[in-house]
Each structure stands twice: as C-alpha cells, then as structure tokens.
Amino acid sequence: MKQLENLLSKETSPYLLQHANNPVAWQSWNDSILKFAKDNNKLLLISIGYSACHWCHVMEHECFENKEVANLMNENFINIKVDREEHPDVDHIYMNALQIMTGHGGWPLNIIALPDGRPVWGATYLPTKKWMGSLYQLRDLFNQAPEQMEDYANKLSSGIKQLNTIVKATPSENLFQKTYLQQITTSWEDKFDWENGGFKGAPKFMMPNNLLFLLEYASSEKNTTLLDFVEKSLLKMAQRGVYDTLGGGFSRYTVDEKWHIPHFEKMLYDNAQLIELYSNAYAFFKVKKFKQVVEESINFIQRKLTHPKGYFFSALDADSLTISNQKEEGAFYCWTKKELQEILNDDFEIFAAYYNVNTTGLWEHNKYVLFQTESNDTIAQKFNITTNELQIKIQHSKNKLFKIREKRTAPDLDDKGLTSWNSLMIKAYAKAYQVFQKEEYLNAATKATQFITDNLLDENYNLLRSYKNNIKSCLEDYALFIEALIELYQSNYDDKYLLLAEKLTKIVKSKFYDEESGLFYYTAKEVKLIQRSIETQDNVIPSSNSVMAKNLFYLGKYFLCQEWVKTSEIMLSTILPNITDYYSGYSNWLSLYLKLANPFYEIVIAGENTKKEVKKIQQHFLPNKIIALSTSNLKLTNNKSSNNLSIFACRENYCNKPQNDINEVISMLQNEV
Incomplete structure (x- = not known):
C-alpha cells in the first residue's frame, strides 16, 4: 500500500x-x-x-x-x-x-x-x-x-x-384542528424558562424557530401569557451575554441558563434567523430594543460576514489571541476591570453598574462578560440622572470600547459561502426590509441572490452547496433557497423569484422525493453514500423537509397547484405521530399546521399605488397570508385586475368582494382566527 x-x-x-x-x-x-x-x-x-x-x-x-x-x-x-x-x-x-x-x-x-x-x-x-x-x-x-x-x-x-422507516400518511379531511395546537402549547409550557426566557436547561440555545412559532400561535389566539413569554425571552436574550452589546450579533449559545456566559462562536445561520425573528417581533410588539438588535446585528453582518461580491461568510471562531499571543476562548470580547477603568475613566462606575462589571459578570481569568440585568430606570435612579442622560453615557462608553476592541486580533473567519446559510440571510434581509422599509436591506438580499444564481446554479437548475468548490447541494440548500426566493418576491414583487422557486421545486421533486414515505431524502439520487437519510426534526435550523413542506404550501397557493398543497398536507400528516413531547423538534412543522388549521389568505392588490399600499401591510406581523400584486404574471393573479385600488382577500382562490382600504384588510387578518 x-x-x-x-x-x-x-x-x-x-x-x-x-x-x-x-x-x-x-x-x-x-x-x-x-x-x-x-x-x-x-x-x-x-x-x-x-x-x-x-x-x-x-x-x-x-x-x-x-x-x-x-x-x-x-x-x-x-x-x-x-x-x-x-x-x-x-x-x-x-x-x-x-x-x-x-x-x-x-x-x-x-x-x-x-x-x-x-x-x-x-x-x-x-x-x-x-x-x-x-x-x-x-x-x-x-x-x-x-x-x-x-x-x-x-x-x-x-x-x-x-x-428512515417512515409510514406515509393517507389523505384525511378535517385533520388539522386548533385544539391540537392548544394541547401542544399547554404541554410545552413545562419546558419554558419563565424567569430567564427561552427554554429550560444549559447549555442554552436560542432556538429562533421555536420562538417564531410561539409568536405566530400566540398572536393568532390572542394568548397574552404566551405573548409575554416570547417578548420576555427576546428581551432577556438581547440584554444578556449571548448578545454582543458592543458589536451586535449573537453567539451560538450560553453555558448557563441565564444567558450570561456565551460560547463565543458567531454563526451566520443563528444571526440570520434571529434578525428575521426580531424583525417579526418588532412588527408585532413595537419594542425599540428589538429594532436596535436588528440594526446592530445587520451592521455586524455587513462588517464581518459579507464579501464585497455580496455573499455571506459562515462563522467567526470562539477563540482568539490574547495580548500574550495565546489562543483563548472569548479573548476578543471580554475585558478586565483595569482595562475598563483606564478606558472609561469617570464613566466607569455607571458603565460597571449597567453591564455587571462585578461578581455577576466575572467569568474566568479575571475577565468580564458585559450584560445588563437591571432596567434603565433603576440604573438612572441609582446615579440620579435621567434615562436619556444614562443612554447617552452608555452609548458613548460603548463607542469607545468598540473602537479599541476593533484593534484586537479578531477571531478567525470561516469564509465559506454556503447556499443554505446564505439563503437564511437573504430571507432575513427581505423580512427586515418589509418591516423597516430600508432599501439597503432589500439591495443586500437581491445582490446575494444574484450571486447564487450567477455562481452556484447551472443552466439545468442544479445548485452547488458551497462557493469555491463543486460539492453538490443537499435538500437543505434547495429548500432554504426556495424559501428565500418566496420571501424576496413578497418584498419587491419581481416575478422572476417565484418563477425560479417553481423551477427549483420541480428539480427537488424529481431528484429528492421518496414515494414510499411521501417525504424528501436529504441527498439527491446521484449522490452515493452508505445510506440516504430523511431529515424531519427541526433543530437550530429547521429541518429540510419542514421547509419544503411550507414551500409547497406557499407555491401551491401562488401557482394554484393543488397537488403541491396536498403533498404539503400529507408530509405534515406523516410527521404528526412523531410530535409527542419533543415539541421544539417540530416547531416549523407546527407553523405549517397553524396555517392549515386557521383561515389562510391569498391577498392580491390591484389598481393604483399598489407598491405604496403593499408597504403598509408589509410592516405588520401577519403570518396567515401571502401577497401578490396583480401586475405579476401568476395564476393566482389571473382575473384580478382593476383601474382603482382593489384588494382581493381570497381563500383557496375564492375571493371576497374587493376592498379599497388596506387598513380594513390588515384589521381582518389581525382578527381572523
């Protein structure tokens, strides 16, 4: 040998x-x-x-x-x-x-x-x-x-x-009932961390898809207890050590249940999903902190994880070099008390109280992780200043520290451009654009999408997984890219994104679909491994099958393809027996269930000023709808035109009388349960 x-x-x-x-x-x-x-x-x-x-x-x-x-x-x-x-x-x-x-x-x-x-x-x-x-x-x-x-x-x-032995469900009428979701969420509450937010246990992951489903369900049912839990969870995560208060962006998880001490690696897939989650949460709760998190996290993505060509890098390492040139976890992000005192001078005392430069925030090697546990009002009162004065002082100190931190040796960058993770970021940018109406967010989403279509998609609509090499895509790449294209269409209403999503879905059906289970294999037919797996459990990233099931549901609505909607329903029905007490592993499936159990609307806007009117609806959290403009060349928009503003609210393409007041449509969607 x-x-x-x-x-x-x-x-x-x-x-x-x-x-x-x-x-x-x-x-x-x-x-x-x-x-x-x-x-x-x-x-x-x-x-x-x-x-x-x-x-x-x-x-x-x-x-x-x-x-x-x-x-x-x-x-x-x-x-x-x-x-x-x-x-x-x-x-x-x-x-x-x-x-x-x-x-x-x-x-x-x-x-x-x-x-x-x-x-x-x-x-x-x-x-x-x-x-x-x-x-x-x-x-x-x-x-x-x-x-x-x-x-x-x-x-x-x-x-x-x-x-992978999964028994395909048979179609059944009236299978999806709201009472099922009531039972699920009530039982799930035992796993909620009511004190610290998120879910019990450590290490503690943020699980953005879990929180997004709970927000969808709680908002549809007007469940104030669940809404309070989601809001509290998002606030705690934004204030504690898992969030980088100086540079924006979240670490992958914390080692403790209070969100205090992070494992300092920063992943694109976490931050993309959290930007989307906080955008949706701001649309519903209108909490300023949520908007701040989105803006700061996007700034972090732009500074550290974006290539000039428009695609996104994968991660920053947890370890970085200390002053003594030794690799150490969190070295880039943590501070000694002496460092903070020398940099902040007279502002140190207020900053230390605000960010726990005390026994609470002390980690290891006499270094501190910065996080907030007391309210602005409490700190302001303690130092006999107004909350506005406090915020000015804290921001001034943060700016000082950020400039100095940027001179440190940065954590190593994983510069892979992965199709699936890029797709999550495209979707996040699209959602942030809808909520905040910042053109730069939409431009970033379209630029990254163009990069994928130019560099990772061939003339036969086969995707590559990673820029720089020829590794073939998995189901995850196709599913998440299709999902991003659907979200991007609902941002700028350019038909080409939905038409590409339709073509890619046909490729997925031909290369990945398993007739026996009614689900999709993770690898295409031509990939040779010892076995082909079927991914069904949602994790930190939703499972590729749950994403595809939702894609089929949405695209079936846009293209009036009942076969795709039915396939989506059968996929969900097949998975239902697995959803016992591990609800966090099926939250994206439950999101689809919610859309099937509750009234779901296809909204078509026609007539004058459609782009202006659609912006009004984009800024609300309304997960029980898709939107199309009558100018789109889609089956959904056929015979839905008008010279004057007309809003068609349809269910399975059966439409109510057109309305001319977008606010009435918004109110209907908010109150429909």
Whole structure:
C-alpha cells in the first residue's frame, strides 16, 4: 500500500486547512480515497467538525498534532477529515450512528468505519490517552476478530435504516384542528424558562424557530401569557451575554441558563434567523430594543460576514489571541476591570453598574462578560440622572470600547459561502426590509441572490452547496433557497423569484422525493453514500423537509397547484405521530399546521399605488397570508385586475368582494382566527 500524505493544504475549507500541518495523513472526503480504503482493506477514521468548534481545536492540539498519535493513526487507518458544513449529508449519517451507539452527539464527531464506510465505533472529544487506547483496541479487534466488527456493523446499519422507516400518511379531511395546537402549547409550557426566557436547561440555545412559532400561535389566539413569554425571552436574550452589546450579533449559545456566559462562536445561520425573528417581533410588539438588535446585528453582518461580491461568510471562531499571543476562548470580547477603568475613566462606575462589571459578570481569568440585568430606570435612579442622560453615557462608553476592541486580533473567519446559510440571510434581509422599509436591506438580499444564481446554479437548475468548490447541494440548500426566493418576491414583487422557486421545486421533486414515505431524502439520487437519510426534526435550523413542506404550501397557493398543497398536507400528516413531547423538534412543522388549521389568505392588490399600499401591510406581523400584486404574471393573479385600488382577500382562490382600504384588510387578518 502506498504511503499517504496530508493533502488538506489543497482544500478551500478553513476547517480542513486548520489541519493541513498535522502529522496525521489527513485526506478529504472523496470517492477515490473511499475506493482506496476498500481496495486495501483498511479501517476508515472519519473525523468531522467545523472551523468555529472549540473542542475540535482542543482535540487537534492534544491528539492530531501529537506525532505518536499520528503514527498510530497513519499506520492503521485511512484518516479522513470532513467539514460538516460542506458535507452535512456525511455528518447526518455518522451522527445518527453515534447517537445510536452512545445516546448523545456533538463535535468533533469521530467515527471508525469498515473499509466500505459502515460505522462500528464513535466518540466526540477524547483526551490523548483515551483516544489512543480506543484506537489500539479497534486495531486489534479488526486484525484478530473482523467477523465481530462485521456483525456489529450490520446491526448498526439496520438501526440507522430504521430511523428512515417512515409510514406515509393517507389523505384525511378535517385533520388539522386548533385544539391540537392548544394541547401542544399547554404541554410545552413545562419546558419554558419563565424567569430567564427561552427554554429550560444549559447549555442554552436560542432556538429562533421555536420562538417564531410561539409568536405566530400566540398572536393568532390572542394568548397574552404566551405573548409575554416570547417578548420576555427576546428581551432577556438581547440584554444578556449571548448578545454582543458592543458589536451586535449573537453567539451560538450560553453555558448557563441565564444567558450570561456565551460560547463565543458567531454563526451566520443563528444571526440570520434571529434578525428575521426580531424583525417579526418588532412588527408585532413595537419594542425599540428589538429594532436596535436588528440594526446592530445587520451592521455586524455587513462588517464581518459579507464579501464585497455580496455573499455571506459562515462563522467567526470562539477563540482568539490574547495580548500574550495565546489562543483563548472569548479573548476578543471580554475585558478586565483595569482595562475598563483606564478606558472609561469617570464613566466607569455607571458603565460597571449597567453591564455587571462585578461578581455577576466575572467569568474566568479575571475577565468580564458585559450584560445588563437591571432596567434603565433603576440604573438612572441609582446615579440620579435621567434615562436619556444614562443612554447617552452608555452609548458613548460603548463607542469607545468598540473602537479599541476593533484593534484586537479578531477571531478567525470561516469564509465559506454556503447556499443554505446564505439563503437564511437573504430571507432575513427581505423580512427586515418589509418591516423597516430600508432599501439597503432589500439591495443586500437581491445582490446575494444574484450571486447564487450567477455562481452556484447551472443552466439545468442544479445548485452547488458551497462557493469555491463543486460539492453538490443537499435538500437543505434547495429548500432554504426556495424559501428565500418566496420571501424576496413578497418584498419587491419581481416575478422572476417565484418563477425560479417553481423551477427549483420541480428539480427537488424529481431528484429528492421518496414515494414510499411521501417525504424528501436529504441527498439527491446521484449522490452515493452508505445510506440516504430523511431529515424531519427541526433543530437550530429547521429541518429540510419542514421547509419544503411550507414551500409547497406557499407555491401551491401562488401557482394554484393543488397537488403541491396536498403533498404539503400529507408530509405534515406523516410527521404528526412523531410530535409527542419533543415539541421544539417540530416547531416549523407546527407553523405549517397553524396555517392549515386557521383561515389562510391569498391577498392580491390591484389598481393604483399598489407598491405604496403593499408597504403598509408589509410592516405588520401577519403570518396567515401571502401577497401578490396583480401586475405579476401568476395564476393566482389571473382575473384580478382593476383601474382603482382593489384588494382581493381570497381563500383557496375564492375571493371576497374587493376592498379599497388596506387598513380594513390588515384589521381582518389581525382578527381572523
């Protein structure tokens, strides 16, 4: 067998490039290296992570930079490094395997597999001795009793296959009832953190899709208890350490349940969804803080995560360099008391009270995470100043600190341009434009969309997943891009976005649809993996099937395609038996359920000043509708024209008498339950 060398220097992924100088003979995931393993009957060691993963960095330092460990790995395994953000399909399969084997998951995800790719062992982070001990045992078992590994691989593969055994529902009339959602939300309340907002437990993730569904449901039912919970959750998240009060944008999660101490990596997908969520929340609650969060977070995206060509980068690392040139988690974002005193001088005392430069905000290495726990009124009263004077002082101090922080060594940037995550950001910009009517937001959305169509979409409407390489798209990429196109149409009413969404949906149906389950595979027919998975559970990012189900629902309305609406309903019906007590894993499905259980309207605006009138409705939180302009060449808009302002409010294309007052239509949508 030829001696392999580390080939990661030839890759474009920042995560893979981080490992390019390891003594481990890392290979990238590709067909040729998989064939090489089979031809030479060598075990695969598949290590999966991402560039902003703190524990991935720790394991690299402790294990993969160690020559003794590398020799053990190189002599006995074909070692493959995988960026989970480039290959979520590979990550899905092996994460499912790990969860079956151990009951938990996480990254780095380390899998030992037979030469044909079937997994037999898995773990996340392991210190050096445990890692080496495990590898010795696996080497010996493969050499001395390979039939035991083969038997276990067969059983595990059967278990993974069972995860995708889904029974397609049969169509049923009157299946979607509001009482079901009442039962769900009442039961879900046991998981709410009524004191701190969000959901109980730590580490604590923001789960924007959960909160968006609860906002949709609570607003439709006029449920003040739930509305208060959502508003409180959003305020707490915006005030506490999970939000970067100096530079805008959110960290991925906090290690505690009070949102105080973040895990400092900043992900595009989190911030995109949170910008959308806070835009919707501002449209409903009209809380100034929510508008501030949107504006500051968008400024962060523009400064740190936007390429001049218009697409968006993926993430900023949690770790950064200290003054002593050592990598340390949160170094870029935290402050010592001495630093703050020297910079702020006379304003330090007020700033320290406002942002908990005290035992509450003290983290580690005598550094502080800045977050607010007391109200502006309380702090202003304490220092005998007005709230306006307080805000001026705090903003002045923040500006000072921000300028100094920008001179620090920034966290490493993951500069991948991923279709799916870019689509989330396009949708966020489109929603922010609708609510705040800032043209720059719409321009950013259209520019990023143009970048994808120019660089990641071929003439046959096949998408690529990542800019800079030729990795084929997964269902997630198609689903989220289609979703973004639908939102973009509802921002500027350019037909081309809906027409492209329609074409891409036809591609998805032909390449990903599974007749047996009535759902979509995560990978296309031509992608060869040990198994094809079907993703149904919503996570921090909604599942690709739940997104596609909503896409089919909306596009079915726009193009009067009842088949697509029916497919959407069957998909939801198929998933319903899985929604037992893990409601957070199905919130995007529940959002679709809400639209099927409650009256849902197709609004067509015709006549004079349609663009002016539609802006009025865009600024309200009205999730129970889609909007089209009569100038659009869509089946929905056929025979809905007028010289004078006419607003058609339709359900399944059966329309009420046209109205000429947009405010009456808004009122109807707000009060329809």
